[in-house]
Amino acid sequence: MRRMPKIGAGLAAVVVAATIGLMAAGATPAxxxxxxxxxxxxxxxxxxxxxxxxxxxxxxxxxxxxxxxxxxxxxxxxxxxxxxxxxxxxxxxxxxxxxxxxxxxxxxxxxxxxxxxxxxxxxxxxxxxxxxxxxxxxxxxxxxxxxxxxxxxxxxxxxxxxxxxxxxxxxxxxxxxxxxxxxxxxxxxxxxxxxxxxxxxxxxxxxxxxxxxxxxxxxxxxxxxxxxxxxxxxxxxxxxxxxxxxxxxxxxxxxxxxxxxxxxxxxxxxxxxxxxNLTLDGGTPPVTPSPSPSSSPSATPGCSAAYTVQSQWNGGFVAGVVVTAGSAAINGWRVTVALRGGTSVTSVWNAVSTGTTGTLTMANEQYNGRLAAGQTASFGFQGAGSGSGATVSCTAT
The missing domain is CATH 3.40.50.1820 (Alpha/Beta hydrolase fold, catalytic domain)
Structure with missing residues (x-):
């Protein structure tokens, strides 16, 4: 969902620095x-x-x-x-x-x-x-x-x-x-x-x-x-x-x-x-290969979710969730997010959300649901209140 504030040319605040004398076209440096x-x-x-x-x-x-x-x-x-x-x-x-x-x-x-x-x-x-x-x-x-x-x-x-x-x-x-x-x-x-x-x-x-x-x-x-x-x-x-x-x-x-x-x-x-995906040499962080389903006798569809508060300020926060497929490929995922009391979600990206307070679910979009064994997908949301204390769990669909 695209965000509410607009920053077009007519609305955007322009910071106009202290300027100096006008230069003619082709002039030497001032x-x-x-x-x-x-x-x-x-x-x-x-x-x-x-x-x-x-x-x-x-x-x-x-x-x-x-x-x-x-x-x-x-x-x-x-x-x-x-x-x-x-x-x-x-x-x-x-x-x-x-x-x-x-x-x-x-x-x-x-x-x-x-x-x-x-x-x-x-x-x-x-x-x-x-x-x-x-x-x-x-x-x-x-x-x-x-x-x-x-x-x-x-x-x-x-x-x-x-x-x-x-x-x-x-x-x-x-x-x-x-x-x-x-x-x-x-x-x-x-x-x-x-x-x-x-x-x-x-x-x-x-x-x-x-x-x-x-x-x-x-x-x-x-x-x-x-x-x-x-x-x-x-x-x-x-x-x-x-x-x-x-x-x-x-x-x-x-x-x-x-x-x-x-x-x-x-x-x-x-x-x-x-x-x-940042590394000092400019490359993409290495991904440790996961065992293929055929090489793992216990390969079963499943997923896990990891929750982090990426930014917190007075009255609001941004959180991120990384979903990881288990030892077998999955065709979709659903994450249950239990928020602490007094916290609400105001916007979500890369997931479809049901609910805004209490315990809510966030499911994959069409483009990020299919994951190979060990592969990850991520989504995030912005909320009002404190982002700490939330818990998450994942179910493959």
Whole structure:
């Protein structure tokens, strides 16, 4: 079920950072824009070959090749400096960042502008005479966006040149768009502003519908929809975005440790963290093969369920359940969930629920009921009250 709050371009809150003087098309980098906490102070420029975009780059290009990030702005606004502090911070750590919209521009953007950014960067990397000739790492490209810009990122995330997607305070608006989730094959990360973020239920719904086996991270920082983009160096969102991009685009496993495992760096701080299929090397966690029914004399249909509280805040929670088939294949499952008193379920994903309070059942959807021996399926739900104290049991159907 698609979530209630809507975050279209007209409704989404846009964080407009303090902007600087208007630049003419094709102008050289603006000295006033130099900054960021990274080793390569960054500024921005425009290019006649990429109209209506803003290009952030280290002022002095380093010897290392620059991975590429293409960015969609909040409210799909055509102002490439709307999140200047945040994007300049990322670039200062050795990335080429291209934002939709001219500096201080006006009007609206489209997802096709993100594809244009990738096309331009690849062409410049190959063009003799370009300052970027042979200086870009075209094997590592991220697409990302804030609010409406996150919807733009989703729309092009199946581009084969893209190696990771990052969604900031965003989520699909309509169930009809869920095909964009089903076609995801590369790692994805969500950075959301917590329960007070209008995109929060949208993002949670998307999270529950991601393809099985897809490496995914979700972090919630309870700052609301506006994030921290306009703070110095993009604030906490800027810091974490740099860590994620260093891991995914530069292979830095020390920064990857901030996102992976039960004792991850962000798990120990102010972020509420959820993880799926994450390993430091970027692969999919190994699955231990289960004995086949023919090799096990006691192979009988059955299943088990494991319940975890993935996020808890004052007045609400998100829980996840993993269903595991027993020593034989099953054609369906039904999980009985006994909630503690005063707790109710408000939304469910990847399962069909009967009831909202007390003891309720959650059965498989059409697409996740058939499980081989030892295979797993997962579903989740959001509730009001406390998620602790619930018990679950599973029956094969």
């Amino acid at each position: 000295d006033a824009a130099v900054g960021g906490s990274g080793p390569y102070p960054a500024d921005y420029e425009t290019s006649a070959g990429l109209p209506d975009h803003t290009i952030y780059r280290p002022q002095a290009l380093p010897l290392e090749r620059l991975p590429i990030l293409v960015w969609g702005n909040g409210a799909c606004a055509a102002n490439g400096t709307a999140q200047i502090n945040f994007l300049r911070e990322i670039s200062s750590h050795g990335f080429l960042v291209i934002a939709n919209g001219a500096p201080n521009g006006s009007g609206s953007t489209t997802s096709q502008m993100l594809t244009q950014s990738i096309d331009w960067a690849f062409a410049e990397n190959s063009r003799a005479g370009s300052k970027y000739y042979g200086r870009l790492d075209t094997a590592h490209v991220a697409v990302a966006g804030f609010s409406c810009g996150g919807l733009e990122a989703y729309a092009v995330s199946n581009d084969p040149r893209i190696t990771t997607t990052a969604i900031f305070s965003s989520g699909l608006l309509n169930d009809a768009d869920d095909y964009q989730l089903r076609r995801l094959t590369k790692p994805i990360a969500y950075f959301i502003g917590g329960p007070s973020d209008i995109a929060y239920p949208n993002a949670l719904d998307d999270w529950g519908k991601l393809p099985a086996g897809l490496p995914a991270f979700m972090g919630n920082l309870n700052v609301g929809h506006g994030g921290t983009y306009d703070q110095t160096d993009g604030g906490e969102f800027g810091r974490v975005a740099v860590l994620y991009l260093k891991w995914r685009l530069k292979g830095d496993t020390s920064t990857g440790a901030q996102f992976v495992g039960p004792d991850c760096g962000l798990c120990r701080g102010q972020w509420q963290v959820q993880q799926k």
